[in-house]
Amino acid sequence: MTYCVGMILDRGLVLMSDTRTNSGVDNISVFRKMFTWNVQGDRIITVMTAGNLASTQAVISQLEERTKAPDERDNILLKSPTMFQVATEIGKLLRTIIAERQNANGDRGKGRFTASIIVAGQIAGMEPRLFMVYPEGNFIEASHDTPFFQIGETKYGRPIIIRGYDRTMSMEDAVKLLMVSFDSTLKANLSVGLPLDLQVIERDVFEPAHEHRVTHDDPYFRSISSSWGDALKSAFHSLPDYSFVGE
């Protein structure tokens, strides 16, 4: 499995992804699922992937035209006029790659090789944007009503984001929120694993404002993980008590 979250705030975008891939519980690897391209002063585009690893790696490789010699490569994302166009191109590529693998495998291919992608970024002169691209190639965009997208193992970490998110929050608070959401998920599901990749994109700054890989011995993540348990317990005990009397 996988867990990735992309969040849009007034100040920009905050993105976090895990790195675990597994094919069964006895075949576990670490693969980066967050990929960034940027052109100073012009654009920054980050994608996060969930689903079949061969499919998502094929998307990234084809975006970068790795079939060509290095000096002949031409990344279509760096020339797209808008983020909408970026999401469209990624959707086309994703749909084509999945369909090829499925068709090549006949009946056995049905419903396999699927993947989803979160696309985040900003192009100069336009707003920061956040999209979720489906395996069918279509996509949706984040809005004031739905300002974050999750892909992969989304359920354990969702309640805290629903309660804690605020569009006006600081980037630091957004990072803290994602750390808590990932901690809850890691505690409940083996298919999501450390290290985590974190990226902060500030509005109108066309390079990552902050990037960090959270490993097992990361002091901040460890302090969140241990103090969240205590904080939750205090929160829980602060709630009104239930009483059996009078029922």
Next chain:
Amino acid sequence: MTYCVGMILDRGLVLMSDTRTNSGVDNISVFRKMFTWNVQGDRIITVMTAGNLASTQAVISQLEERTKAPDERDNILLKSPTMFQVATEIGKLLRTIIAERQNANGDRGKGRFTASIIVAGQIAGMEPRLFMVYPEGNFIEASHDTPFFQIGETKYGRPIIIRGYDRTMSMEDAVKLLMVSFDSTLKANLSVGLPLDLQVIERDVFEPAHEHRVTHDDPYFRSISSSWGDALKSAFHSLPDYSFVGE
């Protein structure tokens, strides 16, 4: 979907289930998923069901021998010598009912009609016990290491139980914990819905110590739901702040 939790504590058992069943989002009904049989001074047995409603209703009806005239009925659960035997009988019945429906529908029946059941209770002279019965008819028993079982839409409400559970907690605190877990699930997933059924079984008391149906206007559930949002926010803000500096 469904959400049911059974929890074993030093003082007894606490059980909660929702009542929503849906076949698509446009066909929603309320059905009780918690069923209790008890004999004063001798035994109390409660089951909670998730999965195909026709299958789980068939299990309950056959347990009560509703095919027979009322005065000829004989509930096998009331004569089983141990809770282990109760779980075995329910497992047999569940497996048989699912297999019948599947076989009757040939290829179209594969993987359908499945259901899971939580079985909780105590028989005089023995400990309170908690089991989870799978569609295949086999089952597992709760232990000190895994002292609660969830069935249905289990993920949203799991992190808070993992953090909040304590075997020595009071029954009232256990009810509070389940209220929070259900609130998180209800907020995230339409397929779990009010009203909720709550039952508390105290050790060596062979009738429900407390039963309650939580409806939309339940003042306690409403106060938990609203104060949990605030309590979570305070808990969140009590955590150490993240800093971009020095990375």
